[in-house]
Amino acid sequence: MTKKIDGRIPANSGNEAGFTQYNAVQSPWNKLMSYQDALHYASRFEAVLSAAVAQAYRIIIPDYATRASEMCKEAYGRLYYTGINYPGDDGFGIHPFMCGSYPGALIGDKGDDALLMCGRCQDFGTYRCEKELDVCDWDICGSELCRATTMSLQGQADATETRHRKGHKLDYLMVEAKGCGDRHCRIIAESREKYPAPEHELWESFGPAVSDDYKKYTEEEDCVEESMMFREECDYHFVNGTNTETDSSNQMVNLSTAASLYLLPAIDNAVKLGYTTAENAEWIKKCVLEAAGKAMFGERYAIRACREWLGVPNTIGEDGRLLGGVIEMLLQSLVCHYEIEAFNKDEVIYVINRGDLAITGTQSVCEAHLYMWQGMVKTLVNAQWSVWEEDSPKGKMRIKIAKKIDKFM
Amino acid sequence: MYKNIFKDDEWKRSEHMAVREAVGYYLFTHQLMEVTGPDACRFLDYIYPNKISTLKVGRDRYTTMLNEEGEIIDDVVIMRLEEEKYWVSTLYGTKCDDWFYFHSDGYDIDTSEITEDWHMFSVQGPKSKDVLNEIAEGGVEELKFFQHKNDVIAGHEVLINRGGFTGEKFGYEVYCQADDADDVQDVIDAAVKAAGGKEVTEFQVFAWTLPTEAGFYYMRDLNHTNPFEVGLEKNIDWDKDFIGKDALLKVRENGPEREMVGFEVCDENQDFYIQAKQYGGPGQAVYVDGEEVGRVSKLVYSYVKNVNNGYILAKKDTLHIGDHLKIHGYECVITEKNWLQ
Numbered sequence A: 001m002t003k004k005i006d007g008r009i010p011a012n013s014g015n016e017a018g019f020t021q022y023n024a025v026q027s028p029w030n031k032l033m034s035y036q037d038a039l040h041y042a043s044r045f046e047a048v049l050s051a052a053v054a055q056a057y058r059i060i061i062p063d064y065a066t067r068a069s070e071m072c073k074e075a076y077g078r079l080y081y082t083g084i085n086y087p088g089d090d091g092f093g094i095h096p097f098m099c100g101s102y103p104g105a106l107i108g109d110k111g112d113d114a115l116l117m118c119g120r121c122q123d124f125g126t127y128r129c130e131k132e133l134d135v136c137d138w139d140i141c142g143s144e145l146c147r148a149t150t151m152s153l154q155g156q157a158d159a160t161e162t163r164h165r166k167g168h169k170l171d172y173l174m175v176e177a178k179g180c181g182d183r184h185c186r187i188i189a190e191s192r193e194k195y196p197a198p199e200h201e202l203w204e205s206f207g208p209a210v211s212d213d214y215k216k217y218t219e220e221e222d223c224v225e226e227s228m229m230f231r232e233e234c235d236y237h238f239v240n241g242t243n244t245e246t247d248s249s250n251q252m253v254n255l256s257t258a259a260s261l262y263l264l265p266a267i268d269n270a271v272k273l274g275y276t277t278a279e280n281a282e283w284i285k286k287c288v289l290e291a292a293g294k295a296m297f298g299e300r301y302a303i304r305a306c307r308e309w310l311g312v313p314n315t316i317g318e319d320g321r322l323l324g325g326v327i328e329m330l331l332q333s334l335v336c337h338y339e340i341e342a343f344n345k346d347e348v349i350y351v352i353n354r355g356d357l358a359i360t361g362t363q364s365v366c367e368a369h370l371y372m373w374q375g376m377v378k379t380l381v382n383a384q385w386s387v388w389e390e391d392s393p394k395g396k397m398r399i400k401i402a403k404k405i406d407k408f409m
Numbered sequence B: 001m002y003k004n005i006f007k008d009d010e011w012k013r014s015e016h017m018a019v020r021e022a023v024g025y026y027l028f029t030h031q032l033m034e035v036t037g038p039d040a041c042r043f044l045d046y047i048y049p050n051k052i053s054t055l056k057v058g059r060d061r062y063t064t065m066l067n068e069e070g071e072i073i074d075d076v077v078i079m080r081l082e083e084e085k086y087w088v089s090t091l092y093g094t095k096c097d098d099w100f101y102f103h104s105d106g107y108d109i110d111t112s113e114i115t116e117d118w119h120m121f122s123v124q125g126p127k128s129k130d131v132l133n134e135i136a137e138g139g140v141e142e143l144k145f146f147q148h149k150n151d152v153i154a155g156h157e158v159l160i161n162r163g164g165f166t167g168e169k170f171g172y173e174v175y176c177q178a179d180d181a182d183d184v185q186d187v188i189d190a191a192v193k194a195a196g197g198k199e200v201t202e203f204q205v206f207a208w209t210l211p212t213e214a215g216f217y218y219m220r221d222l223n224h225t226n227p228f229e230v231g232l233e234k235n236i237d238w239d240k241d242f243i244g245k246d247a248l249l250k251v252r253e254n255g256p257e258r259e260m261v262g263f264e265v266c267d268e269n270q271d272f273y274i275q276a277k278q279y280g281g282p283g284q285a286v287y288v289d290g291e292e293v294g295r296v297s298k299l300v301y302s303y304v305k306n307v308n309n310g311y312i313l314a315k316k317d318t319l320h321i322g323d324h325l326k327i328h329g330y331e332c333v334i335t336e337k338n339w340l341q
Helices: A035-060 A064-085 A104-114 A143-161 A258-272 A278-296 A300-310 A321-333 A364-380 B010-021 B040-047 B093-102 B128-135 B178-194 B203-213 B245-254
Strands: A024-026 A032-034 A119-124 A128-133 A170-176 A185-191 A338-343 A347-353 A385-389 A396-403 B024-027 B031-036 B060-066 B072-082 B085-090 B110-113 B118-124 B148-153 B156-162 B171-177 B258-265 B285-288 B291-299 B308-315 B324-327 B330-335
Touching (some): A035 A064, A035 A278, A035 A321, A104 A143, A104 A185, A143 A258, A258 A278, A300 A364, A321 A396, B010 B024, B031 B093, B072 B093, B128 B171, B203 B308, B258 B291
Antiparallel strands (some): A347 A396, B060 B072
16 A cells, blocks of 8 residues: 555636636535536536437438438538638647648547547557547447547548648548447548558448557556546646647536537538428427437436435425526536526526527527426426426527426427 | 557658668658847746857757746757847747747847748758758758758758757758748658658657657657756756746755656567557556556657667656566566667
């Protein structure tokens, strides 16, 4: 025994997430949840919501190859143009001599850590890069998403390439994916000049990689569960191989989600391409997300756990404040500003800043949450209760949680 | 058994050995900060711990850059182009720009980042002098180490600096205007190939394997260390004021708590799994008698010695040359940090 005392999470963790009293989110009954836990909670909740949106997308485009292909094209194009229009080489430690698309691996590496997708870079070179993830909250969203995230990385890498002298293009492949049941997610990016292989369609991004025999597999006992910014052995800092360094002071502000970044834009794109109408797409999202919300508290033990998690006093029975507590914890975790207009046993009203909730600017994220909350209230409280939007001021979403009878509900 | 990304890669080996045995060249454009004005020398002397005031026009100097805690936040080469004009070659451009800005009060200087205007080709290896003598109109016969001169290559004005990041006795850096880079590269490429060399294209070779063989650092190695811990304290000018001096004086008085040592994986043919900070992250923990004494900073491959070689940042005096230990279960030995001797 070394009697070593581990370093604690630095006091600045969460400093820039807008907290006033503690670097923690706070339930309506003053139960505190640490910034670190809140980040995980928000990430997981949003992954569940995203998984439901993925199901909606599957209904809209039933064929796997078509669906994956459209999703990959949309993600590649959007992230390519984002990379072109918002260059951030310095922020990722991309040096002027890094020509070609291999520096894209630095972008992916940093992004993973910020999204709590912890793991490690195993190789980083001009002709080959490898990244291995041990944890990915998005692994419940379906393998199409794994393909699309790979192509978004390809898009960013290709955009980076345009800012430098001519270099070597790398083909980014996710050769293992937790969304497919693998232990790890593993991206191998390899140059076709050095590792020749036939060309493939954008969506065929699962490999195999020609350089698979160079891969470095991390055994279970060496896997990690936290991003570098929350690990003592990393001094609570993300640091990549070119010395880009960040801490956990404001990661919540940067949190993006599978729904906001990939799945809702994919549905919007499907409408644009004529796979369905906007009305039908909205109807499918509503049906699926409400069902997903209902499933969250279908069993009594889930309700009991939720009450304990929120610190709900025994004197509070079945009413809308229960869902209010859940929503408040989420909004704080997402650094989404809201005002409380009413909070009593008969009604709960929040006025939520749409701009904050529309993560990464995807406006339909707000409605997706509303559908999910409407499902959740039916099982967390009871079927007499509903959540709906009413009299919203411009730029806000005013939601009401109250009893409601609707013969066509 | 998986292949070793260094040892089993003949592409990397050939590029690495071209530099060691003949000549290799590569685009090695860094970020360039230009500092001009009457107080440029005084300013740089405050920013950097090594002595800048004695740097003559036409000469260069390597120095670390420290924060107030005495930690290395950058290591750069400063070139004095004119009496009141310096170039600072860094890989930390944005931060360097901010650092200069926030410390420039009271100095009559101008600073600007000129990275986009210039490219730099590094020509390294025993035949690099012959190559430069052939392609540069004025030749480099008299050019001393860390000395630079203006010259002409392929009809374009260039700045040739003798220096490099490979440990080679002869190595040159050719700075040219970005618009001239294609022409200059064509001429360098032809001359290098005629001399039996080649272009070094692999980042891992020019940033990791070549420098590590010579005991050099890539910026990640130095992260949160101080100069005493990594052997870069020798040329610090203690007679002047500089950022980080107070903290560093304490280190000098008490002695450094850590040191950077070299190591090798004993069986070059074994399939091993040891993580290193060069890819980011904390690096593999190194234990002695159950106590963590350090972390692996770097693990690459010496194509000259045919060993997997690297650095460990360890508690002072816990690891000694010749010590055998297991890192993550693999037999390793502590060595000097130089594989070219």
